Amino acid sequence: MDAIARGKQVIEVETHALIAMGQRLDATFNAAVDLLRRTVEARGKVVVVGIGKSGNIGHKIAATLNSTGSTAVVLNSQNALHGDLGLINDGDAVIALSYSGETTELLDLLPHLRRFDIGLIAMTGRPDSSLSEHADITLDTSVEREACPFNLAPTSSSTAMLVMGDALAMALLEVRGFTEEQFARFHPGGSLGRALLTKVADIMRAGSSLAQVSDQASVRDALTAMTIARSGACVVILPSGGLAGIFTHGDFARAYQQDANVGDRPVSDLMTRQPISVSAEALAAEAVHTIGSHRVDDVVVLDGSGRPVGLIDTQDLARLKIV
Numbered sequence: 001m002d003a004i005a006r007g008k009q010v011i012e013v014e015t016h017a018l019i020a021m022g023q024r025l026d027a028t029f030n031a032a033v034d035l036l037r038r039t040v041e042a043r044g045k046v047v048v049v050g051i052g053k054s055g056n057i058g059h060k061i062a063a064t065l066n067s068t069g070s071t072a073v074v075l076n077s078q079n080a081l082h083g084d085l086g087l088i089n090d091g092d093a094v095i096a097l098s099y100s101g102e103t104t105e106l107l108d109l110l111p112h113l114r115r116f117d118i119g120l121i122a123m124t125g126r127p128d129s130s131l132s133e134h135a136d137i138t139l140d141t142s143v144e145r146e147a148c149p150f151n152l153a154p155t156s157s158s159t160a161m162l163v164m165g166d167a168l169a170m171a172l173l174e175v176r177g178f179t180e181e182q183f184a185r186f187h188p189g190g191s192l193g194r195a196l197l198t199k200v201a202d203i204m205r206a207g208s209s210l211a212q213v214s215d216q217a218s219v220r221d222a223l224t225a226m227t228i229a230r231s232g233a234c235v236v237i238l239p240s241g242g243l244a245g246i247f248t249h250g251d252f253a254r255a256y257q258q259d260a261n262v263g264d265r266p267v268s269d270l271m272t273r274q275p276i277s278v279s280a281e282a283l284a285a286e287a288v289h290t291i292g293s294h295r296v297d298d299v300v301v302l303d304g305s306g307r308p309v310g311l312i313d314t315q316d317l318a319r320l321k322i323v
Contacts, residue, residue, distance in 0.1 A: 050097030061165030101129020204310030
């Protein structure tokens with residue numbers, strides 16, 4: 001079997017395992033989400049513990065929970081009996097990961113965990129295991145087979161745990177009413193954080209950088225304004241100060257192919273009326289969404305009175321690392 005064929009087979013095996021796991025979800029999943037919700041709302045934390053590959057998956061689950069506003073820590077089971085149990089407080093929730101449910105280091109830890117007033121969620125591929133017997137809630141992550149050709153290396157099973165963790169985190173996010181703005185608070189350094197924390201007014205082209213002409217201007221006037229502002233679009237203004245339309249270099253190029261004397265024509269003949277717009281007070285994320293959903297390069301920015309005050313260009317978003 002060549003590498004491509006093997007790769008496809010691995011993906012198919014793991015995909016099948018995930019679909020089967022999704023079909024098994026039942027009321028226990030609701031119970032797990034509710035336990036985590038009550039824990040977080042009571043200002044408790046989620047403690048994730050696992051050994052080996054399960055421990056690696058545990059780090060990802062904890063990171064996802066933290067990034068979505070649910071405080072989570074990873075407990076090293078080997079160090080737990082030597083002081084790290086100090087991480088746990090009454091009212092916390094513990095997610096214990098073990099595919100076999102019989103991992104010795106984890107089972108040795110359970111009696112000590114139970115000395116605290118905690119909720120224990122087991123994530124295991126063996127719902128009848130010792131871990132499951134000690135848990136308040138068991139999430140079944142069993143798989144038909146590993147993607148490993150020897151059915152040995154944790155592949156499908158570790159993927160199932162990872163996805164179950166994502167499912168918990170996303171369901172928890174939703175029931176808690178976690179918002180995009182809250183998400184941005186935990187991701188201020190990334191492009192998404194910048195998009196969600198920055199307002200359109202902070203990044204729009206305005207003043208001398210905004211090309212604008214009256215609706216009585218010619219195409220040549222509009223091109224001159226665009227050249228001075230170094231912009232690929234020009235906002236066309238009504239006598240009242242309202243928005244008449246937008247004229248772009250693309251509009252000019254298409255018209256020039258039809259008429260070499262297009263420069264003398266009124267810009268109002270060629271502009272796009274009722275162009276896509278966004279409020280100056282909107283978040284930059286809304287501008288990103290607007291540009292993407294309407295597949296345009298330029299969006300007119302309006303103030304609270306509906307008057308044009310700026311322009312957002314896709315190149316600006318890339319330059320500011322907002323997309």
